[in-house]
Amino acid sequence: MVNILYFASFREMLGQADEQMPAQHSTVGALISELAQRGDLWKQALLENTNLQIAVNHDVASRETAIKAGDEVAFFPPVTGG
């Protein structure tokens, strides 16, 4: 399984903080393509959003980043700390 986390506005918009998906996608991009099939909200947030930030196992990642079983993938908007 792959653990997926959503933060900040993403968590609120998509209505969940985390979920598990079978590890059947080789990259983050492939995972996003499947999530985007859930509807317009998901498509807008993950597929069409040019500001989408991605992390895999706590490191900054991209759509091309490879994923495997046991990985933690996080989606979030641009950061605004400090």
Next chain:
Amino acid sequence: MKNAEEMYPYIKIQQADFDLTVENAKLRTGHKDIGAVVSFVGTVRDINEGDEVAILELEHYPGMTEKALEKIRLEAHDRWSLEASLIIHRIGKMYPADQIVLVAVASRHRENAFHAAHFIMDYLKTNAPFWKKETLPDGDVRWVDSRVSDKEAEARWAV
């Protein structure tokens, strides 16, 4: 597995407020080689984007935030000769005039400490996973947008 506090003793993410004097003293403990301490404290402003802010709430990504801050801190130690450094970032609900963040850097000579503190703050703004949500006096709640000026501030440190 070690917890974040053991893994990253110079990174603190906490709800509680911090005391600048206490933290500066801790940073200098055991050092007689320090000639300069630069501390930056970020505080909650009562106005954002032209609107009054009543409450500011900070969210983070446990695990990744500590790792990202430590990476920034170590990068500063790589770039400048530093004796010690510390980053404290608060999370949860805060109110105007509250302290949010502390970056403290100690070095033998002031130039390095000034530059490193500035660098750490600029990088923290654009690279550490924190998100701000503000509540206006009428109860409206909104996520704070990232700023282009923060990206520009980060870019000045490009090597």
